[in-house]
Amino acid sequence: MVLRASNTINVIPAKAGIHPVLKGLDSRLRGNDNRVCLAHFVRRSKYLVFKTKPQLTITSALNQTQHFLNKSQIPDARLEAELLLSHLLKSDRTNLYRNASEFLSSRTKNLLKTMLEKRARHYPLAYLTGRKEFMGLCFLVNQHVLVPRPETELLVETALELLQKQKKYLLLDIGTGSGNIAISLARLSPNKKLKIFASDISAGALKVARTNACFHKVSRLIKFCRGNLFRAFNRFNLHEKVDLIVSNPPYISNRERKNLPLDVRKYEPPAALYVPTGSRGTFFHKQIITESTRYLKPGGYLVMEIGIGQAPELKEFLEKIGYFDMIIFLSDYNSIPRVVVTRCSGNSEL
Numbered sequence: 374m375v376l377r378a379s380n381t382i383n384v385i386p387a388k389a390g391i392h393p394v395l396k397g398l399d400s401r402l403r404g405n406d407n408r409v410c411l412a413h414f415v416r417r418s419k420y421l422v423f424k425t426k427p428q429l430t431i432t433s434a435l436n437q438t439q440h441f442l443n444k445s446q447i448p449d450a451r452l453e454a455e456l457l458l459s460h461l462l463k464s465d466r467t468n469l470y471r472n473a474s475e476f477l478s479s480r481t482k483n484l485l486k487t488m489l490e491k492r493a494r495h496y497p498l499a500y501l502t503g504r505k506e507f508m509g510l511c512f513l514v515n516q517h518v519l520v521p522r523p524e525t526e527l528l529v530e531t532a533l534e535l536l537q538k539q540k541k542y543l544l545l546d547i548g549t550g551s552g553n554i555a556i557s558l559a560r561l562s563p564n565k566k567l568k569i570f571a572s573d574i575s576a577g578a579l580k581v582a583r584t585n586a587c588f589h590k591v592s593r594l595i596k597f598c599r600g601n602l603f604r605a606f607n608r609f610n611l612h613e614k615v616d617l618i619v620s621n622p623p624y625i626s627n628r629e630r631k632n633l634p635l636d637v638r639k640y641e642p643p644a645a646l647y648v649p650t651g652s653r654g655t656f657f658h659k660q661i662i663t664e665s666t667r668y669l670k671p672g673g674y675l676v677m678e679i680g681i682g683q684a685p686e687l688k689e690f691l692e693k694i695g696y697f698d699m700i701i702f703l704s705d706y707n708s709i710p711r712v713v714v715t716r717c718s719g720n721s722e723l
């Protein structure tokens with residue numbers, strides 16, 4: 374009989390004393406903290422039932438997870454393996470390597486298996502772990518919100534630079550989602566005299582945003598309102614009082630849906646991604662530009678994230694409106710114009 378460390382239950386008759394098979398086994402098991410010494414049980418029971426399970430060190434778990442993710446065609450498999458393991462072990466990524474030879478508990482192994490099965494079906498990692506880092510801050514996320522993207526950090530960095538110049542600010546965030554933009558501004562701005570109104574059409578998203586604001590202790594600075602774009606703020610008298618409007622609106626058109634990665638197309642909320650069927654990708658940008666003219670103070674700014682190839686069309690639209698004396702497009706790390714910054718001159722030609 375060959376005894377292997379596998380997921381099997383072996384039932385061995387234990388007649389007198391220690392079964393011959395176990396005698397040898399017992400000495401092998403002694404001192405091995407993976408398993409228990411069995412002799413004690415052999416003497417007292419008719420049958421010995423023991424379970425040998427393969428033990429998985431953190432290093433093996435990382436390697437096996439990476440291999441599995443690679444096979445499932447998940448990009449950045451090593452990084453994802455580290456993020457999954459550090460989430461499950463409530464440790465940071467460097468600690469995984471510091472404690473590389475520690476064993477995973479059966480519970481952790483089972484959770485990892487369940488998560489990997491989902492990830493292989495392209496369920497987003499951030500929804501699995503329930504969190505995503507943005508601007509160095511941790512945001513809770515679920516399927517009601519878009520997973521915050523690194524390119525949106527450019528929008529926040531730009532807005533933060535604009536904020537440093539004055540003392541008291543009134544801000545609007547249109548389509549707040551997880552609240553990542555508004556909350557990052559509230560947390561990271563050295564200027565604490567901010568009042569932010571943030572809107573979203575989705576009640577589920579606003580619930581997540583409020584939880585995040587609470588988590589980051591900025592609830593008193595941000596008022597979350599449900600409604601269509603600026604209509605959410607109707608009950609407040611904000612016309613011509615706003616210093617800065619920020620927005621990362623949906624900007625994917627029908628035509629572009631098929632180009633999206635499976636994770637995004639299958640699981641992220643359609644309301645966060647797509648413009649209405651048949652509209653151009655700039656549908657929401659144009660509505661926000663038009664309506665912002667009623668809300669911005671002269672000298673106030675509008676800062677929006679834009680999609681690939683949308684800059685020329687938006688530049689033309691902004692110039693036609695003639696309400697803005699400054700129009701700048703900022704590019705992301707891939708040299709794609711990603712953020713438009715405009716300043717309200719106050720002379721509308723609408």
Ligand SMILES: C[S@@+](CC[C@H](N)C(=O)[O-])C[C@H]1O[C@@H](n2cnc3c(N)ncnc32)[C@H](O)[C@@H]1O
Pocket residue numbers: 518519520521522525547548549550551552553554572573574575578600601602621622623624644645646
């Ligand atoms: C691209 S996501 C941006 C989320 C978040 N601000 C970010 O940067 O990760 C767009 C958000 O706009 C919201 N939205 C879509 N249509 C809207 C509308 N008509 N009025 C207000 N919010 C809307 C969606 O629910 C979604 O949360």
